[in-house]
Amino acid sequence: MVNALITGTNKGLGLGLTKSFLDKGYKVFATCRKMAKAKELETLSKTFPNKLKILEVDVVAPNAGESISNFLKDEPIDLFLNNAGTIGLRGQGFGQVTTSDWLEVLKVNLIAPLLISQSIIENISKGSEKKMFFLSSKVGSIADNSGGGMYVYRSSKTALNQVVKSLSVDLLGNRISVVALHPGWVRTDMGGPNALISIEESVSGMIGVISRTTLTDTGKFFNYDGKEIPW
Ligand code: NAP
Numbered sequence: 420m421v422n423a424l425i426t427g428t429n430k431g432l433g434l435g436l437t438k439s440f441l442d443k444g445y446k447v448f449a450t451c452r453k454m455a456k457a458k459e460l461e462t463l464s465k466t467f468p469n470k471l472k473i474l475e476v477d478v479v480a481p482n483a484g485e486s487i488s489n490f491l492k493d494e495p496i497d498l499f500l501n502n503a504g505t506i507g508l509r510g511q512g513f514g515q516v517t518t519s520d521w522l523e524v525l526k527v528n529l530i531a532p533l534l535i536s537q538s539i540i541e542n543i544s545k546g547s548e549k550k551m552f553f554l555s556s557k558v559g560s561i562a563d564n565s566g567g568g569m570y571v572y573r574s575s576k577t578a579l580n581q582v583v584k585s586l587s588v589d590l591l592g593n594r595i596s597v598v599a600l601h602p603g604w605v606r607t608d609m610g611g612p613n614a615l616i617s618i619e620e621s622v623s624g625m626i627g628v629i630s631r632t633t634l635t636d637t638g639k640f641f642n643y644d645g646k647e648i649p650w
Pocket of ligand 1: 429430431453456476503506527555610611614
């Protein structure tokens with residue numbers, strides 16, 4: 420059995436990824452911030468009682484890494500998908516940025532992914548696939564930034580990309596692949612109703628990328644359709 424750990428699974432892409440990996444026969448260790456907002460996930464756990472394990476955790480809580488590590492115990496993790504993320508408050512143009520909103524977004528999108536990675540590295544090392552994927556965003560690409568603005572969210576994903584790159588270098592000796600993944604512009608609460616693609620299209624594309632990824636792809640940034648994105 421292949422084991423996956425996915426964060427932010429009560430809705431959107433995290434829920435879509437959880438459903439798809441369960442359908443593929445994976446055992447999924449799913450984290451979500453509030454069970455009270457996770458009705459669909461709860462229903463799924465009745466359909467897959469032995470294959471879906473849920474932990475309620477806020478990824479920015481001081482003990483989040485320890486809680487996730489205790490949740491996994493000695494289980495090998497073949498695939499880690501750091502999906503939980505936030506866009507922050509809507510006004511992020513020049514002249515609108517505040518310290519408190521920026522820090523909140525950096526905690527979720529940048530700091531938590533590295534701290535969680537540090538706390539689960541033994542589980543990943545025991546896995547047979549040894550893959551770590553971080554949901555980034557094309558708006559975090561410096562090369563692709565022709566629109567300006569969006570300081571808070573953009574910079575959080577740019578910095579996450581740098582974390583991905585360093586992890587890929589540091590974990591190469593452990594034969595762990597570390598990749599940044601853009602899911603497309605997707606119709607979720609974050610992407611909004613006018614986004615270009617459905618959750619199903621994004622998830623199916625991302626699963627294609629995940630299954631094709633080998634150690635030769637470590638340290639790269641991929642679109643959900645498999646095209647490489649410049650940093
Ligand atoms: P979403 O529908 O807003 O879902 C975000 C998920 O992250 C929710 O489960 C949310 O839980 C969780 N989360 C946020 N803060 C958290 C915290 N402190 N602790 C635990 N969980 C937390 O967004 P989405 O569209 O599915 O996005 C998933 C990922 O894809 C994000 O990393 C996002 O940046 C990235 N992405 C999305 C798009 C897009 O077009 N949708 C494009 C590029 C990148 P709550 O419900 O409790 O808040």
